Amino acid sequence: MLKSFTKLDYLLKETFLGLLRGGWMNWAAVSTVTVLLFLFGLSLQTSWQVEKLLYQFGSQLEVSVYLEPDARAENIEPLIAKMPEVAAMQTITKEQAWTKLVKEMRISDIEGATQQLGENPLVDEMKVKARNSQVVPTLATQLAKLPGVETVEYIDEAVKRIAQLHRGLNWITLTITIILTLTAIAVTTTTIRLIVMARRQEIEIMQLVGATSAWIYLPFILQGIAFGLVGGAIAWSFISVIQQFLSKLLANQPEFIQVISNGVQLTPAQVLLLPLILLSFGAAVGLMGSLFAVRSFAKG
Numbered sequence: 001m002l003k004s005f006t007k008l009d010y011l012l013k014e015t016f017l018g019l020l021r022g023g024w025m026n027w028a029a030v031s032t033v034t035v036l037l038f039l040f041g042l043s044l045q046t047s048w049q050v051e052k053l054l055y056q057f058g059s060q061l062e063v064s065v066y067l068e069p070d071a072r073a074e075n076i077e078p079l080i081a082k083m084p085e086v087a088a089m090q091t092i093t094k095e096q097a098w099t100k101l102v103k104e105m106r107i108s109d110i111e112g113a114t115q116q117l118g119e120n121p122l123v124d125e126m127k128v129k130a131r132n133s134q135v136v137p138t139l140a141t142q143l144a145k146l147p148g149v150e151t152v153e154y155i156d157e158a159v160k161r162i163a164q165l166h167r168g169l170n171w172i173t174l175t176i177t178i179i180l181t182l183t184a185i186a187v188t189t190t191t192i193r194l195i196v197m198a199r200r201q202e203i204e205i206m207q208l209v210g211a212t213s214a215w216i217y218l219p220f221i222l223q224g225i226a227f228g229l230v231g232g233a234i235a236w237s238f239i240s241v242i243q244q245f246l247s248k249l250l251a252n253q254p255e256f257i258q259v260i261s262n263g264v265q266l267t268p269a270q271v272l273l274l275p276l277i278l279l280s281f282g283a284a285v286g287l288m289g290s291l292f293a294v295r296s297f298a299k300g
Contacts, residue, residue: 025191025194025195026191026223026227028187028191029184029187029188029191029192029224029227029286029289030227030230030231030234031231032180032183032184032187032188032231033184033187033188033227033228033230033231033232033282033285033286034230034231034234034235034238035180036177036180036181036183036184036231036235036282036285037231037232037235037236037278037281037282038234038235038238038239039176039177039180040173040176040177040180040235040278040281041235041236041239041274041277041278042239042242043169043172043173043176043177044173044274044277045239045266045270045274046169047166047169047170047173048266048270049266050165050166050169051166062127062128062129062154063127063128063129063130063136063139063140063143063152063153063154064125064126064127064128064152064153064154065080065125065126065127065128065143065146065149065151065152066123066124066125066149066150066151066152066153067123067124067125067126067148067149067150068123068148068149068150069123070148071123071124071147071148071149071150072124072148073091073093073124073125073126074091075148076126076146076147076148076149077089077091077126079146080126080128080143080146083139083142084131085130085131085135085138085139085142086128086129086130086131086139087129087130087131088128088129089126089127089128089129090126090127091124091125091126091127092124092125092126092127093124094122094123094124094125097122097125123150128143136154140152140154181285184231184285184289185285185288185289185292186289187289188224188227188228188285188286188288188289188290188293189289189290189292189293190293191227191289191293192220192223192224192289192290192293192294193293195220195223196217196220196293196294203216217294220290220293220294221287221290221291221294222290223286223290224286224287224288224289224290224291224293225283225286225287225290226286227282227286227289228279228281228282228283228284228285228286228287229279229282229283229286230282231282231286232275232278232279232280232281232282232283233279235278235282236274236275236278236279239274
């Protein structure tokens with residue numbers, strides 16, 4: 001046990017000394033990883049928020065089902081209730097719709113107006129709420145096929161626009177992440193390689209006394225991981241500052257804007273998950289960069 005602690009103490013000291021000796025080269029690697037994780041974190045958070053907004057719009061989107069004049073809603077309600085895409089539904093009978101319409105037209109004699117037209121000209125209407133935006137077109141198609149249904153209407157332009165924005169944002173995020181990840185790995189590789197070269201004489205002495213390659217180069221690998229962790233922590237702190245600034249800014253906006261902003265707030269799980277993703281991603285980038293750097297020296 002004591003021997004294990006001694007080895008761990010050595011590795012940590014060598015890693016810390018290596019970070020101190022690196023100077024500006026370390027900050028070049030850390031800053032590159034920070035930029036990568038900052039943009040990645042913002043993109044990921046925005047993607048989550050847009051996805052939540054998309055779900056919010058979709059779950060509130062109602063499909064209006066207008067029945068044929070002779071059809072009644074109570075005959076179709078059981079069929080609609082069995083559909084897995086349906087979250088809720090509301091029935092507006094033609095009598096209720098006619099009474100509301102006559103009142104809006106400020107006609108006091110409802111029976112007289114009905115007698116003049118011969119009968120109630122309206123039909124039963126059912127407002128069906130979908131579980132999410134993706135199933136709305138499918139749900140509308142299924143509703144239109146039901147017996148007694150004359151017309152199905154829904155407005156999905158806003159949802160389509162948000163869905164297009166979500167897909168576009170995901171592609172942009174993927175492209176930027178790939179480019180910056182390769183850049184961060186390259187900078188980390190170069191930084192670790194320069195640090196190894198600066199300590200070449202010490203490494204040769206360690207090789208002469210019988211130290212293994214794994215023992216010699218493990219502190220450099222830990223340095224690369226440290227670059228990623230520090231970059232992730234800095235990126236998360238910047239994102240947190242921006243979140244607080246936007247929260248204060250939106251607090252003074254109109255109520256409609258505040259309702260939307262409150263609706264796209266991250267869940268507690270996402271709030272905890274985001275820094276973990278950034279730290280893990282940063283550590284992985286640092287690990288890959290350091291492995292590329294020490295591989296050529298270890299072979300040599």
